[in-house]
Amino acid sequence: MLTKTESIVLKTRKYSEADLIVTCLTPDKGIISAFAKSPRKTRSRFGSSLEPLTHAKISLWGKEQSMPKITQSDIINSFHELRDNFHDFINMSKLSEILIALMPEAAPNKKIFSFFLSILALIKSSEEEPKDALFIIAQARLLAITGYAPRLKGCGKCGRKSQNFYPDSGAILCSKCASSQYVRLNEAPLKIADRTLGFYTHSIEWPIVTSRRLKPHKDTLTELSAVIDMHLKYLLNKKLHSSSFLAGTERE
Ligand SMILES: [Zn+2]
Structure with missing residues (x-):
């Protein structure tokens, strides 16, 4: 089943040579983990869209119970300024970790999503x-x-x-x-x-x-x-x- 949702990447980790596991916050599915093909070219658009803190529109393929796969991802706001600034990135990563630790997986909460997005925008500006x-x-x-x-x-x-x-x-x-x-x-x-x-x-x-x-x-x-x-x-x-x-x- 193909579903589309907005997402903010909270963190990624390498799964194999070819795959990444991406943990992201979504408004309608809460925190989810999904596989994504590891980009071969470091500067590919798909690869950039999987960078931590990126706000994107993603397409997920597969059942939510088993880990779905991100098949497409279009950047809404890259928030690259927050990754380029070491202190901002460390501080935002701490917020991501707090969220991952405290929010149960797959519990939708639109309020938390808009809160997190507003913090990203506020820090950027x-x-x-x-x-x-x-x-x-x-x-x-x-x-x-x-x-x-x-x-x-x-x-x-x-x-x-x-x-x-x-x-x-x-x-x-x-x-x-x-x-x-x-x-x-x-x-x-x-x-x-x-x-x-x-x-x-x-x-x-x-x-x-x-x-x-x-x-x-x-x-x-x-x-x-x-x-x-x-x-x-x-x-x-x-x-x-x-x-x-x-x-x-x-x-x-
Ligand atoms: Zn008392």
């Missing part, structure tokens, strides 16, 4: 300077849109004001809730500065075009980045150990 903030905002928003954002707006259980983040709970907890049975007592919290909490809230609640106008302090970005990394590390560990983990993906 941004000046050098505000990009660090933009990438942190993008990570926070990606976690929020997939339903995995850490809860940092007051205590995650009772809403009381607190600055103590507990990675195992994925949330800030007040001292009262932290001492309850739900939290391992040997887990030391990370105290997060108020301005970092404020920046995080803006990052996930305000429209991204507004958030990118914020000029957060370098320490704020460093701190938020560390919290997100800690949260991701915990999520991915938990995912490895629990097959029911992804059941909660649908919540917003």
Whole structure:
């Protein structure tokens, strides 16, 4: 069966001398993996369309259950600027990895597709300077849109004001809730500065075009980045150990 869809290439790996396995994000099939003939000529149009971060219109041949084959791919936007800039490419690859790790395969989500596409366009059009903030905002928003954002707006259980983040709970907890049975007592919290909490809230609640106008302090970005990394590390560990983990993906 031949199907056509839009796609953003998240990553590729060599399968054999002649084939590639392409992992891409699509609006109507979610994340899919597909075979593609490895281009013989490095500069071929088909080959370029399989480069990571490329937005293209693709044709898939074969059943979705077994890995389909990409038979045609026409570039809508190559986003080559993001591959040519080392830091942009590293940062975008991290976003792709987060998405691959957290989004279940073949679960369509148009909102995530348009979000990812808008981030690509935003980074491409941004000046050098505000990009660090933009990438942190993008990570926070990606976690929020997939339903995995850490809860940092007051205590995650009772809403009381607190600055103590507990990675195992994925949330800030007040001292009262932290001492309850739900939290391992040997887990030391990370105290997060108020301005970092404020920046995080803006990052996930305000429209991204507004958030990118914020000029957060370098320490704020460093701190938020560390919290997100800690949260991701915990999520991915938990995912490895629990097959029911992804059941909660649908919540917003
Ligand atoms: Zn509480």
